[in-house]
Amino acid sequence: MLIALFWRDLRRAWGSGALWLPVLFFLLVATAFPFAVGPDAPVLARTGGGMVWVAALLAALLPIDRLVRPDRDAGVLDQLAVRGVADEVIAAVKILAHAIGFGLPLLIALFPAAALLAQDAGRVETLATGLAIAIPALASLAVLSAALTAGLKGGNAIGGLLVLPLAVPLLIFGAGMLDPSGRGAVKLLAAVSLLLTAIGPFAAGAALRGLRE
Amino acid sequence: MLLRLDRVACIRGDRLLFEDLSLSLAPGEALWLRGPNGAGKSSLIRVAAGLLRAAAGTVERFGRVALIDEAAALDAELPLRRALDFWARVDTVDGHTVDRAMAAMGLHPLAEVPVTMLSTGQRKRAAMVRVIASGAPIWLLDEPANGMDDAAQARLVAAVTTHRANGGAVLLASHFALGVPDLVERDMGALA
Numbered sequence: 001m002l003i004a005l006f007w008r009d010l011r012r013a014w015g016s017g018a019l020w021l022p023v024l025f026f027l028l029v030a031t032a033f034p035f036a037v038g039p040d041a042p043v044l045a046r047t048g049g050g051m052v053w054v055a056a057l058l059a060a061l062l063p064i065d066r067l068v069r070p071d072r073d074a075g076v077l078d079q080l081a082v083r084g085v086a087d088e089v090i091a092a093v094k095i096l097a098h099a100i101g102f103g104l105p106l107l108i109a110l111f112p113a114a115a116l117l118a119q120d121a122g123r124v125e126t127l128a129t130g131l132a133i134a135i136p137a138l139a140s141l142a143v144l145s146a147a148l149t150a151g152l153k154g155g156n157a158i159g160g161l162l163v164l165p166l167a168v169p170l171l172i173f174g175a176g177m178l179d180p181s182g183r184g185a186v187k188l189l190a191a192v193s194l195l196l197t198a199i200g201p202f203a204a205g206a207a208l209r210g211l212r213e
Numbered sequence: 214m215l216l217r218l219d220r221v222a223c224i225r226g227d228r229l230l231f232e233d234l235s236l237s238l239a240p241g242e243a244l245w246l247r248g249p250n251g252a253g254k255s256s257l258i259r260v261a262a263g264l265l266r267a268a269a270g271t272v273e274r275f276g277r278v279a280l281i282d283e284a285a286a287l288d289a290e291l292p293l294r295r296a297l298d299f300w301a302r303v304d305t306v307d308g309h310t311v312d313r314a315m316a317a318m319g320l321h322p323l324a325e326v327p328v329t330m331l332s333t334g335q336r337k338r339a340a341m342v343r344v345i346a347s348g349a350p351i352w353l354l355d356e357p358a359n360g361m362d363d364a365a366q367a368r369l370v371a372a373v374t375t376h377r378a379n380g381g382a383v384l385l386a387s388h389f390a391l392g393v394p395d396l397v398e399r400d401m402g403a404l405a
Contacts, residue, residue: 001302001303001305003302004299004302004303005303008288008299012288015290073284074284074285074286074287074288074289075282075283075284075285075286076286078262078264078280078282078284078286079280079286079300079343080303081263081264082262082263082264082278082279082280083277083278083303083304084277212264212265213265213266
């Protein structure tokens with residue numbers, strides 16, 4: 001049954017071209033950034049890594065309006081609740097599906113994006129490692145804010161604001177990994193990611209429960 | 214006993230919809246909740262389903278529940294059969310069960326039609342297929358016949374009758390009589 005739920009979420013994430021939306025957004029930022037700061041390769045190389053992290057965070061939050069709200073409006077969440085499926089389980093499945101549905105394409109898109117931002121091989125490796133560690137946490141935050149705002153009209157706009165404070169440590173330690181002196185950053189990033197990923201299902205599950213009242 | 218509500222009260226917003234409401238359903242029984250719009254029929258169904266917390270009283274269910282409410286809970290972009298198959302997998306029932314339920318509601322000709330193309334009545338029939346196929350003993354049907362034509366209503370009544378004959382119970386909320394035989398009535402309008 002959980003597998004059926006997972007495949008449904010993944011199918012809806014990747015169906016009808018939605019797969020490419022966060023990825024295109026991610027590449028759009030990477031393309032626009034050199035035009036804004038100028039094509040000076042050393043400057044790009046120094047600042048581009050941080051830009052990748054900002055773009056990844058925003059790309060994760062881009063689809064939050066279709067992570068929970070359509071299921072609520074269509075009555076799918078009610079039907080699952082009637083069947084006794086715990087809200088935390090639904091949230092966990094959604095987080096997993098979002099992590100894979102958006103995380104995998106993002107990691108692939110990282111390579112052209114990094115090339116556009118003049119990142120050398122070493123930095124690309126660091127970025128890929130960091131993003132791979134952070135993706136479960138990003139997915140967790142996205143599902144949490146989707147669940148919190150599903151009951152609000154025009155909730156998408158505040159969705160990003162809600163999770164921004166929680167996402168800041170990911171940005172600091174993720175981008176910090178690129179600093180040659182930031183050797184502990186990867187461990188702190190992993191710790192923050194683990195914490196957010198672990199909290200996610202329970203916080204989002206509570207928010208899903210609140211949607212029914 | 215399959216379903217028992219004991220002295221249940223329900224508050225929506227700051228309005229008391231009903232209080233001190235008790236009902237019970239044994240295998241084979243069916244109860245018709247009738248009353249005007251806003252009388253609390255849908256809320257009572259949701260309380261019975263466990264989707265709404267009762268402000269007071271106790272709700273006990275002795276078996277699985279199948280629910281129809283205003284939302285069909287079928288993925289609009291999928292063909293009808295695949296949308297129903299998702300719930301069959303969630304309910305862990307096989308394809309034959311879905312086949313039989315689709316036949317009971319006369320939906321086989323529409324199996325390949327995307328859910329988004331279906332009319333209101335056809336969607337209600339599809340939701341009914343999900344209820345029948347789930348195999349749950351307790352049916353909670355909130356306005357199941359909305360948008361249904363006479364032939365579809367007859368199928369609905371037949372499905373309810375079969376379900377009761379098999380030892381199931383039905384709680385039915387509807388603002389008009391469906392023609393289900395041997396039905397206990399509960400007028401929600403009289404409560405307010």
